[in-house]
Amino acid sequence: MADNAAPLKLFEKKERIFPKRVWGKFRQLKWIAMIVLLGIYYLAPFLRWDRGEHAPDQAILIDMSAQRAYFFFIEIWPQEIYYITGILVAAAIGLFMVTSLFGRVWCGYGCPQTVWTDLFVWVERIIQGDRAKRAKLYKASWSLEKLWKLGLTHFIWIIIGLFTGGAWVFYFNDAPTLIEQIIHFDVPMAVLTWIIALTFSTYIMAGFAREQVCTYMCPYARFQSAMFDKSTLIISYDDDRGEKRGKHKKGDSWEGRGHCIDCTACVQVCPMGIDIRDGLQMECIACGLCIDACDDIMEKIDLPKGLIRYDTTENKENRLKGWAERVTLMRPRTFYYGIVLLLVCGAIAYGLTHRSESELHVLHDRNPLFVKLADGEIRNGYDIKVLNKTHEDMTFKLEARGIEGLSIRVQGTGNLSPDALPVFADSIGHFRVFVTAPKQEKVRENIIFTATEVGNTRNGEPVHTRYESTFVSDRK
Amino acid sequence: MSTENRKIDEATGTETTGHEWDGITELDTPMPRWWLIVFYISIVWAIGYWVVYPAWPTFSNTNERGGTIGTSEWTQYKQLSESQAEIVARRAEYQGRFDEASFDEILKSEDLYAFALAGGNSAFKDNCATCHGTGGAGAPGYPNLNDDEWLWGGSVDDIHTTIRYGIRSGNDDGRFSEMPSFAELLSGEEIESIADFVVAKAAKQSPVEAGQQLYLDNCASCHGDNTEGSRDFGAPNLSDAIWLYADDRAAIMRQIKNPKHGIMPAWDHRLSPGTVRQLAIYVHSLGGGE
Numbered sequence: 001m002a003d004n005a006a007p008l009k010l011f012e013k014k015e016r017i018f019p020k021r022v023w024g025k026f027r028q029l030k031w032i033a034m035i036v037l038l039g040i041y042y043l044a045p046f047l048r049w050d051r052g053e054h055a056p057d058q059a060i061l062i063d064m065s066a067q068r069a070y071f072f073f074i075e076i077w078p079q080e081i082y083y084i085t086g087i088l089v090a091a092a093i094g095l096f097m098v099t100s101l102f103g104r105v106w107c108g109y110g111c112p113q114t115v116w117t118d119l120f121v122w123v124e125r126i127i128q129g130d131r132a133k134r135a136k137l138y139k140a141s142w143s144l145e146k147l148w149k150l151g152l153t154h155f156i157w158i159i160i161g162l163f164t165g166g167a168w169v170f171y172f173n174d175a176p177t178l179i180e181q182i183i184h185f186d187v188p189m190a191v192l193t194w195i196i197a198l199t200f201s202t203y204i205m206a207g208f209a210r211e212q213v214c215t216y217m218c219p220y221a222r223f224q225s226a227m228f229d230k231s232t233l234i235i236s237y238d239d240d241r242g243e244k245r246g247k248h249k250k251g252d253s254w255e256g257r258g259h260c261i262d263c264t265a266c267v268q269v270c271p272m273g274i275d276i277r278d279g280l281q282m283e284c285i286a287c288g289l290c291i292d293a294c295d296d297i298m299e300k301i302d303l304p305k306g307l308i309r310y311d312t313t314e315n316k317e318n319r320l321k322g323w324a325e326r327v328t329l330m331r332p333r334t335f336y337y338g339i340v341l342l343l344v345c346g347a348i349a350y351g352l353t354h355r356s357e358s359e360l361h362v363l364h365d366r367n368p369l370f371v372k373l374a375d376g377e378i379r380n381g382y383d384i385k386v387l388n389k390t391h392e393d394m395t396f397k398l399e400a401r402g403i404e405g406l407s408i409r410v411q412g413t414g415n416l417s418p419d420a421l422p423v424f425a426d427s428i429g430h431f432r433v434f435v436t437a438p439k440q441e442k443v444r445e446n447i448i449f450t451a452t453e454v455g456n457t458r459n460g461e462p463v464h465t466r467y468e469s470t471f472v473s474d475r476k
Numbered sequence: 477m478s479t480e481n482r483k484i485d486e487a488t489g490t491e492t493t494g495h496e497w498d499g500i501t502e503l504d505t506p507m508p509r510w511w512l513i514v515f516y517i518s519i520v521w522a523i524g525y526w527v528v529y530p531a532w533p534t535f536s537n538t539n540e541r542g543g544t545i546g547t548s549e550w551t552q553y554k555q556l557s558e559s560q561a562e563i564v565a566r567r568a569e570y571q572g573r574f575d576e577a578s579f580d581e582i583l584k585s586e587d588l589y590a591f592a593l594a595g596g597n598s599a600f601k602d603n604c605a606t607c608h609g610t611g612g613a614g615a616p617g618y619p620n621l622n623d624d625e626w627l628w629g630g631s632v633d634d635i636h637t638t639i640r641y642g643i644r645s646g647n648d649d650g651r652f653s654e655m656p657s658f659a660e661l662l663s664g665e666e667i668e669s670i671a672d673f674v675v676a677k678a679a680k681q682s683p684v685e686a687g688q689q690l691y692l693d694n695c696a697s698c699h700g701d702n703t704e705g706s707r708d709f710g711a712p713n714l715s716d717a718i719w720l721y722a723d724d725r726a727a728i729m730r731q732i733k734n735p736k737h738g739i740m741p742a743w744d745h746r747l748s749p750g751t752v753r754q755l756a757i758y759v760h761s762l763g764g765g766e
Binding site: 365366367368371373374375381411412414432 | 586589612613623713
């Protein structure tokens with residue numbers, strides 16, 4: 001290696017980014033998105049939804065201890081967790097579709113990492129001043145001023161983190177009750193743990209990790225290019241118009257040079273710390289702040305706006321050929337994404353509208369498999385669970401078919417009859433059931449259990465469910 | 477480590493270790509600062525741990541493990557007994573009501589019944605499953621507790637007495653009976669014809685005359701005129717489908733000649749009265765309870 005060569009860099013030291021303040025329509029859009037999304041996040045747990053006396057009245061609630069999830073009119077039990085799978089698939093496809101149309105706008109406007117980072121940067125700016133002041137303060141040695149400014153910033157960050165973690169737990173508990181508990185410092189341990197954990201994850205993610213989450217931790221940044229094509233709107237620097245860039249003094253001619261005056265406004269405002277003029281980069285979250293910054297400058301120097309703008313590769317090629325510019329939203333790729341999205345949403349909607357109000361589960365005894373009685377008949381035992389997903393008490397008639405001469409008996413307190421098994425609202429009825437029948441020829445015979453609702457006071461068809469099980473006989 | 481060959485690496489500005497392998501040298505990169513800080517914090521933490529928790533073994537054997545106690549006076553034994561006390565305290569609400577309620581009341585009360593089954597199930601697995609099996613299905617010589625034949629009675633009270641005092645257990649209140657050996661009293665032919673009679677009776681066929689008379693003379697006093705058995709003596713019913721040992725002719729002859737008797741231990745002083753009561757209800761619930 002030559003003596004004058006720069007030292008080999010084995011590690012990239014993190015460059016701290018101080019995004020400059022910017023005004024403009026995309027910045028405005030980001031403020032609106034932030035207010036709306038944070039508003040939903042903080043207020044949604046307080047929405048009420050009447051479900052009658054047997055269920056909580058919180059519109060959005062995941063009740064871990066009672067094993068129920070509520071979302072307005074939707075209510076799911078643990079065994080219906082596949083709806084979550086459906087929602088996740090729909091969310092993924094939806095993201096792919098939006099990405100192939102408009103690039104990474106989710107990253108730029110909707111992602112919690114972006115929203116909270118934006119909020120934290122805002123706090124930072126209010127207290128420490130804009131980009132230059134923040135950078136100067138960062139480099140300055142410790143002083144009383146630096147101490148209180150940084151201290152206050154971090155204090156407010158932690159408070160925001162506390163509210164973030166605090167709001168999260170409301171989705172898992174009755175919000176008004178929990179608020180009362182929090183006010184009285186009488187918070188359950190599990191809730192406290194979550195609040196603390198999420199306070200610190202918010203503080204670290206939005207205060208320190210910031211753009212590194214998007215660049216290094218988020219897998220989406222790495223495979224976004226799979227969703228891009230020539231017609232995808234991406235943030236583009238129009239180099240045909242901008243180059244050759246250079247400093248420009250008022251009154252100088254624009255002949256023989258590009259419109260980019262190399263003011264680096266776009267670089268200074270970028271929360272990811274990149275130079276968009278280098279073209280599409282993995283780090284770019286498509287937030288459009290560089291567009292606002294550049295438009296501002298263009299206006300000041302009386303040049304048309306849009307040196308940096310949302311544009312497609314196709315348009316760039318068309319311009320070179322002298323063709324008209326156009327944005328093609330309907331493409332095979334977006335069409336397929338749309339079809340898959342419709343299918344998944346349709347499947348979820350079908351599942352929710354055809355959700356059964358009851359389920360029957362039969363578990364045959366494993367030990368003993370069968371019992372021989374004094375008169376030579378065979379008895380099998382079953383654990384039977386009847387689910388009542390409605391909010392009204394129900395009564396079921398339990399029957400068994402498929403075996404000649406069987407009789408059925410329910411073991412329990414009092415005189416439980418298989419003709420009238422009570423199952424309370426929003427609960428599981430658990431019954432011990434004995435089926436006695438003459439010895440069968442086959443060691444295993446099929447037996448079909450059915451549970452039919454009786455004395456139905458609701459409107460509509462009585463609920464009917466079935467379950468196929470086995471009746472085991474003596475081998476001899 | 478050789479120190480004379482150490483030099484500053486040009487490319488990185490870091491010192492090398494001084495080792496060289498075929499021209500390849502190794503950088504002596506210092507530990508990252510954050511790592512060292514965590515390391516030192518761990519050391520301080522460990523010292524605090526020695527003070528607060530039991531840590532160092534000593535030669536004395538005064539406390540449970542023979543070691544330093546620590547200022548928190550925490551031990552696993554203490555934690556165990558605390559959590560056990562917590563279980564007892566949580567159970568007390570039901571245990572008190574359960575101990576006062578009669579069997580009839582328990583059989584009608586949903587929560588006390590569930591309480592009995594939960595406790596009975598766990599006590600059964602610990603104490604009874606060795607002979608009767610985890611499902612209570614028994615084995616040759618050990619009765620199946622699921623079926624509807626009971627040697628000494630199948631009501632909760634009967635089952636409770638059997639569990640509490642045992643069978644041939646040596647307990648003064650225990651159930652007791654003994655089938656005599658007929659090897660000396662009857663000839664081989666007579667024993668064979670009694671066995672034929674019992675086999676035919678169990679198979680619901682018309683019994684052999686000679687065997688029937690011998691049976692009435694020798695066996696009916698305990699097993700009943702109609703082979704229906706007697707719970708007063710714990711004498712099994714000989715004409716139903718359930719056999720304690722085996723149902724073939726040879727096994728029946730063996731039993732007449734040289735009877736086997738099982739022993740059920742008394743659980744009176746081994747288990748608490750509450751647990752014995754829970755067990756009685758649990759066994760009753762297995763399906764054959766009367």
